[in-house]
Amino acid sequence: MSTKHLPRWVPLGWAATLLLALLASAPPAAASHRHTVDQNGYILHLNEMHYASTGSDGAGGNDEQYCVQSHDTSVVSNSSAKAFVRETLAGLDFNKIWDGTGDWKIDLWPTINPCSSYSGTTRASIEIEYHYGHDWSHIPTCGPPYGKWNCTEFAQPTYNRDYGHWDYTKGKVYLVFSSGGRLDSVGRAFINHETGHVWGLKDPDYVGDCRWASIMHTDYVSYGCTNWPYWYPSQSDFASVKTVMAGG
């Protein structure tokens, strides 16, 4: 061996080190389903999405009821907010809406009145709440250090005997007027993105993680991806949600 050259173990060592870094930064093996298993190894999702109710003429015990609340009706009225969320989730082309996914395991029904008109047991039984406001920075998940963000909360943890895992009975979606609270395509994208969280979908692992076309990194919500320029869920998203429904 020439004394001018490094020992042979050096390039081999670098190859091994880089392989380690590559493997460590790759998604965990369990994340075989697109945009579901999060950094903690869990899929946070709503309990009722595992089940369908019989009949279609009203909200059944296994359906998802949702309420909509504007926290500044001078910007967006309660009726406008409800109509917009309702149209986005359930009123457009069937291949663009969450409603009906998984043979109607997702079966969304709006409440008659805004969330705050219900109290106690009644409100607790509404599976999803959508809140429109200027700024949710008083809710740490939505606020500092990020600023004004849309966000999602899960409440009422419940054990799912059928699948042997923990679900949440309630999801709360917070939308800000400056983005998710807009009554246009931007607003629709964020409603679908945050609702995707409710169904167990996660954000990309990092900015530029664009492996699958997804509402979770649509152009509207950034993450440096350009392979899903639409405001509605992709077929990949629907497939991922069906996987979560099946306990995956």
Add this chain to the structure above:
Amino acid sequence: MLRRQVTVRAAAHLAAMAALAGSVVLAVGGGWSPQHAHLDLDSGLLVSTRTEFRACVELSPPVIARQDAVLAELRTGLDQVRRHRDWEPAGLGAGRPAISVGCPDAGLVSRLSGGDFGVTEEPSPYRMWIFVLDGQTADRVLGAGVDAGHAPAERMDAGERRAAEVSTAVLVREGRLSDPAFVGGELTAAAGLGRFPEAEGVSGGSK
């Protein structure tokens, strides 16, 4: 001389490899220290630092005089919940539920109507917070004729601007602690077993 230069360069490469490998290990393992609490959905205790099912009890001032009787009723009720067939599969602990008097945030009840309880990085050891309310307080907080309710007591950051409830507050009217509807309903559901009572008819039957 040349051999020495090569040795030094090789040592520099080795140090760089070690630094990269070390930073990867730290990045991957960061936040998973056993001492640092994190959301744990493999267990019904929901927080990695919890080792047993613990409940704290907060009594309204007029109820304090009956503390021993109230605690006995609650112990009986929690023992009944523990006999639920899903208690063990759900990972709620092998031992009898432990009950402590006094919750970390006694003022929680007065803030419930605000709906915002913040997110904590270090949740309490109590999976369940039980507030026993005198009649007047129960009428104000729960509503007249309502015997029990629940709310998130603590939430943790789950990443990606998501938060998840890890402790549940149970609010119950004094005198209803032994009521089968409470024990089998709100108390059981607050442990994550079964469902909270379902309210129907709020959707109006229209998509």
